[in-house]
Amino acid sequence: MGTVGILANPMSGRDVRRLAARASTTTLEIKRDQVSRVAIGAAAGGAKRLLVVAEPFRISTSAVEHLGLDVEIEVLDVGAELRAADTQRAVARMREAGCSALVVLGGDGTQRAVAKTWRDAPLVPLSTGTNNVFPLHVEATSAGLAAGLVASARVPLADVSRPVKVVNAEIAGEPPDLALIDAALLIGDAVGNFMPFEPARLRQLVLARAEPAAVGMSPIGGLLHPCGDGDEFGVAVLCGAHEDGGRALLAPISPGLFRTVHVKGVRRIEFGEPVTVEGPGVLAFDGDRERALAPGQRAVLSVSRDGPRRIDVEAVLARAAREGALLGRAHWHDAFDGAFGSGDCC
The missing domain is CATH 2.60.200.30 (Probable inorganic polyphosphate/atp-NAD kinase; domain 2)
Structure with missing residues (x-):
């Protein structure tokens, strides 16, 4: 089963450095919408199971509860206390559950918590923090699609990733x-x-x-x-x-x-x-x-150079294009079917 873990740090992009410098704040609503797009992309890429984490702000759980996707969604309760240890416990649970790809929303500190727990994690890091050298600035839909294609083995992980320093x-x-x-x-x-x-x-x-x-x-x-x-x-x-x-x-x-x-x-x-x-x-x-x-x-x-295997989103999608990984994929349905006169013809 192709399993994608989606993890959003509620506290990234919200600390005191916004007052002491001129960093932007990443709101909970922005993160919720990003998680929704990651989940939709992952399902389109072929993932059959999504893992999200319960936390007090309900970012991920509210993001996925009404998407209408044909995937299994499992909510992990790690006793979240809005601390860095939440990320480490969540990553450990996702690894135990057989995740084939992780999409993690946060800054350098959040991604570091992932690496400390799962040294060679197959990772798509999305930027929502203050110091964002490590995470990618890429559309969440594409990040989810890449994770889904890797998790479903339509694109081999080894061909589109390598360990980071x-x-x-x-x-x-x-x-x-x-x-x-x-x-x-x-x-x-x-x-x-x-x-x-x-x-x-x-x-x-x-x-x-x-x-x-x-x-x-x-x-x-x-x-x-x-x-x-x-x-x-x-x-x-x-x-x-x-x-x-x-x-x-x-x-x-x-x-x-x-x-x-x-x-x-x-x-x-x-x-x-x-x-x-x-x-x-x-x-x-x-x-x-x-x-x-x-x-x-x-x-x-x-x-x-023996850290997480950061998944190259562009390389995944280029590989998918060359091999026609999204061709002949009929019967796509989601919660927007019929809304605004839209709907998948298949």
């Missing part, structure tokens, strides 16, 4: 961690701080992707040593305060918010090459400050 963090005396885009050491900061980071607190930065056209940590490396998704290396950046010297780089650290970052060094790092950081400080992963390092405590950061 990640930043691995081995922390002395503690469980490991990872980031999809950036891992940073900040001094004088606090775990759980959601405000845009102060560049003077940034000391070291390891990037799986250093994108000059992004916002956040990624362009700090990207505006000096670009490194894209397809490049087989990462980038390490050494930073300091104004009085420490270095080159003054004007960088967009959040949407609509530029600050000067003092860069003391930037270099290419090969896969597996260790970069050691030492506390005291806070480790931030994909913009989220989550792990405190005690004085003298060390963490070793490195880049590898």
Whole structure:
């Protein structure tokens, strides 16, 4: 059975960074409509079962309850509390249920929660967050269609995806961690701080992707040593305060918010090459400050290509076109049949 899991983070695109910078807010209604379009696309692609998650805002459950699709829809109750752990529990349940493709709506932090739970997840990440280097900016209908075509095996996953790069963090005396885009050491900061980071607190930065056209940590490396998704290396950046010297780089650290970052060094790092950081400080992963390092405590950061298998939506649909995957697919029906004088002739 071709199963697609659809997961929308209710809190993505809604945090305090909208007040501290100039990021847009992604409303619950926008996410609900996106989930509806993903579900319709997945069914059109051949998925026979859709998994969604129950949560207090009812984004996904309300999105799918009146679509009139000829698919099985299963609602997973993971005891959602509007925390990052909700995403991890939901992904674990979807993996156990035999999902062949995931469509996840959220920013870099949400997608990271997926990767921490299901390292090689077959993933279509859709952008609805603040830092959106990793997720795709693609129409939800097309994202769902691609996921459905992969889940139904009409298009082989191996032909239209490959593992993404990640930043691995081995922390002395503690469980490991990872980031999809950036891992940073900040001094004088606090775990759980959601405000845009102060560049003077940034000391070291390891990037799986250093994108000059992004916002956040990624362009700090990207505006000096670009490194894209397809490049087989990462980038390490050494930073300091104004009085420490270095080159003054004007960088967009959040949407609509530029600050000067003092860069003391930037270099290419090969896969597996260790970069050691030492506390005291806070480790931030994909913009989220989550792990405190005690004085003298060390963490070793490195880049590898063994993360989720991100599904290339354009490649899936091009393959479907070449092989006629949507030809001869009669009897499409949904809740709009007969509405506004419309209806499928078959």
